[in-house]
Amino acid sequence: MSGTRRSYNEEYKKQTVKYIQEQTKTVAELALELDIPAKTLHQWLGKYRSFQSEPIATPDKVRELERQLKERDQQVADLTEEMAILKKAVHIFSNPVYRRSSLRVPSGEDVQRLSGITERLLQMENSEAQPPSRPQSVTA
CATH class of the missing domain: 1.10.10 (Arc Repressor Mutant, subunit A)
Structure with a gap:
């Protein structure tokens, strides 16, 4: 001093x-x-x-600030709900059982089995495309 x-x-x-x-x-x-x-x-x-x-708090200004506060409260509530949903989704998708069962890469056996099924379906389609043969009548 x-x-x-x-x-x-x-x-x-x-x-x-x-x-x-x-x-x-x-x-x-x-x-x-x-x-x-x-x-x-x-x-x-x-x-x-x-x-x-200095800014004076007029009734209009107070109403406007209250409206903005309500909007922000609603935004916070919406974002909180979204965050809860996302947390649940992360929990579900990070579960190893879910990952193994639904996102499994097909093995060689699966591919062979599917190709065999595909071949049989193609054969069935080809046989259906031909006109049906008449049954031979048995005369006695």
């Missing part, structure tokens, strides 16, 4: 208060930035504060 006492004119104090109101920093941060004691800035705020430069 310096031993000299500084004095500021009224215009400087008003400009400083206006600057403080426009900032998002705390008074302590601004006190360090401006090299003015925080207690002094608080006193100036009490004396020179102008609420015109």
Whole structure:
């Protein structure tokens, strides 16, 4: 702390208060930035504060903020539900029993069996494509 006492004119104090109101920093941060004691800035705020430069909570503004809050709450609820569904899906698909039974790669035996079935189906198709032969009548 310096031993000299500084004095500021009224215009400087008003400009400083206006600057403080426009900032998002705390008074302590601004006190360090401006090299003015925080207690002094608080006193100036009490004396020179102008609420015109600060946002006022009008009923319309409050309603708008409430509407936005409800929207965000709904979004959070939707995302929470989606996340729960995805967690269940991950659990189901990571189960080794599910992976072995439904996503199995066919073995050589499976391929041979399927090709045999395919050949038989083709033979049946070819035999059906030919006109049926008449049964021979047995005369006695």
